[in-house]
Amino acid sequence: MPNHLARILVVDDEINQRSALGSVVTHWGYQVETASDGVEALAKLKDFDADVVITDLNMPNLDGKGLLEELQKLPSPPPAIVLTAFGNLETALETVHQLGAFWFIEKPLQTQALKMVVERALDRRRLANHAGRLERELASRGVLGDLIGESACMQEVFAIVQQAAPAKATILITGESGTGKEIVARAIHQISPRRAGPFFAVNCAAMPESLIESELFGHEKGAFTGAVERRAGCFELARGGTLLLDEIGDMPVGTQAKLLRILEEGRVRRLGSPREIELDVRVLASTNKNLREVIAKGTFREDLFFRVNVFEIHLPPLRERKDDIPLLARELLAALNRKHECRVTEVSPEVLAIFGRYDWPGNVRELRNLLERAVILAGSGPVMPTHLPRGFAGTPDPPARTPDAPIVLEPGMTVDQAERALIGLTLRHTGNNRTRTAEILGISTKTLFNKLREYGASE
8 A cells, every 4th residue: 555545543642642653654654643532533533534543552531442442343444553551561462352453562662663563554454455345346246356247156156255265264166177266266365364465376287296295395405306405385385375276186196195184284294304384374276077076986085075175166167157248258358458459349249149159168268268369350349250260159251351452472482572471461450550460470579570670661
């Protein structure tokens, strides 16, 4: 949260202390209001939306404890920092834990220590505001971070995400490939108390058993051939945050046994180390397989299944929520326009009708890839059926387009001459958009610029 936007309310009954502290905080670049007790502080909060409250404990009328009790009744209470004199340490700790204060600072104040705590409290406020914004988006237009959907089945997903995110329980996210399982995991992380911590995702299907154990658990130098230095695993790196075990159904059985022990005991041991490390990480898992069928085949442990399946969130395939396609397309177009510097306005009704007839075996991932191609080809205006691949969803091939200046290939023409003609034709097609031209031709923008410079074209 930028300093020039942050608002600090200083509450202290001693006028000299209040004035001095207000001056210090103002010097740090924050907006400051002061109050002499809890009653005046609550009155000022009606017009001054404080991001952080710094309050003394011992005050007349309404003391610091009473002020904190009133703050907790607000819809979005600002984090509070308690000032305490020597001898009130026990009371300060009680206030922090029982009344939800962010932290306490002992008098006489050390300004650098206070500044650090204020900055951390502002980070807490910023993250809380971010989570609140995500929840408002969800309520208003069916969007939670990058997770999108207004259909009944997606609203059910959103409801479970909101209920499960604040808890510490392990969550199993199931669904076909391309449905957005990692997006759900990131949404859970973003609205959880761990949102300030890191988010790590490990693809359990992409690595052999020896590598996945090193990736997850870490290793000591010399633990195996090639282990030339100590390395922390993802369980350690995700400390204070969230770890997603993607495609857990493909995890080797031997690794499953070690993972179960770690989840049960809350400790991890690096490969080659005799020492165990306490964990502080929220574990999520995802799979595109029916784990009960995999258990029956003997390639997945039933006890691990019950351990990771405390909550299950099932993502429906896109063919079962086609009503969401217009909303998905609108959100994807906005992102793709930014990425490719295009000005595509909408997906035309004709294309949406085609999308409604298609079964989408690749789910949302396939929709995004299809729209990315269409945005590059369209450049501006609406996405039309002519921007879709030939024969997509059973549509007839589009009529051949006659370019304004067709390429003429003649015997004796060099490859450079043919290449120059193709680049020129594509530039005319894109309205001289060189980024889009490079993407259509399958070359880098740098390569295109070099070609144009070689041909003597102006940049």
